[in-house]
Amino acid sequence: MTDGEQTTDTTRQERASTWFSRLRDDICAAFEAIEDELVGPNPTSAHPAGRFERKAWTRDADGGADGGADGGGGVMSIMRGRVFEKVGVNVSTVQGEFSEDFRAQIPGADQDPRFWASGISLVAHPCSPLVPAVHMNTRMIVTTKGWFGGGADLTPVFPDDDDTDLFHAALKGACDVHDEAYYPKFKDWCDRYFFLPHRNEPRGVGGIFYDNLDTGDWEKDFAFTQDVGRAFLAIYPKLVRRHMDQSWSVDQRRKQLVKRGRYVEFNLIHDRGTLFGLKTGGNVEAILMSLPPMTAWP
DSSP, X not given: OOHHHHTTOHHHHHHHXXXXXXXXXXXHHHHHHHHHHOOOSSTTTTSOOOXXXXXXXXXXXXXXXXXXXXXXXXXXXXXXXXXEEEEEEEEEEEEEEOOHHHXXXXXXXXXXXEEEEEEEEEEEEESSTTSOEEEEEEEEEESSSEXXXXXXXXXXXXXXXXXHHHHHHHHHHHHHTTOTTHHHHHXXXXXXXXXXXXXXXXXXXXXXXXXXXXXXXXXXXXXXXXXXXXXXXXXXXXXXXXXXXXXXXXXXXXXXXXXXXXXXXXXXXXXXXXHHHHXXXXXXXXXXXXXXXXXXXX
């Protein structure tokens, strides 16, 4: 596909945005099933099972302060329950123009500021300190160029080697089907990206991260991006079920809140996705969905 064709291939754009919405539906159903299964013993066991609440949003007329010409919107899906203290699964499809000071940072936008972007973004903050928090997102972006990006990473309060191995094995399996070079490359990228330089520490135990994926074979890149989503859906509920019925202490909860503080620091200081959303006139609530409901600093 030539660069010029990227901006006019609406069929591919529709296929990608439809996939992201379908993945959202499957994840929400899986997480609601987990809410129904909790038996305890912990302080949230007697609470009612959570359910996702969806809220649609539309990109406002001028695309926000930095957005330029606008279009599109998205749907926020938020659940507060007894397993998941807060989990958000958001989808969006937007188009517009990048601001002058942002164009140089986006491939192809220096030639033409128009863009189209669609994706899914998920962050789960469990009630139990023994259940790892998780982040997953996949996206398709089109300027005069077109590419996929995304990944998934795990952030436990108390790292569990079996959890880490299972999570990485699932992502490696998704990668290896497409290219055995993907997993080591994207794992290293994740380790470098999800790192807090001001504290000199990783955010969690990693996963994979990729961006600007354009091999020249759109179908191949789209298939890989779908498999990343499927791998996440296959493994993370298993990790939640391994620990959600274990009892936990007040001290463990306190350490969880401090760990969440690190999560907030990364997302507000270093995360490129947060910057992209704010710079393109996205919905602020949806962009900051990743922030936990409660946190603490020592």
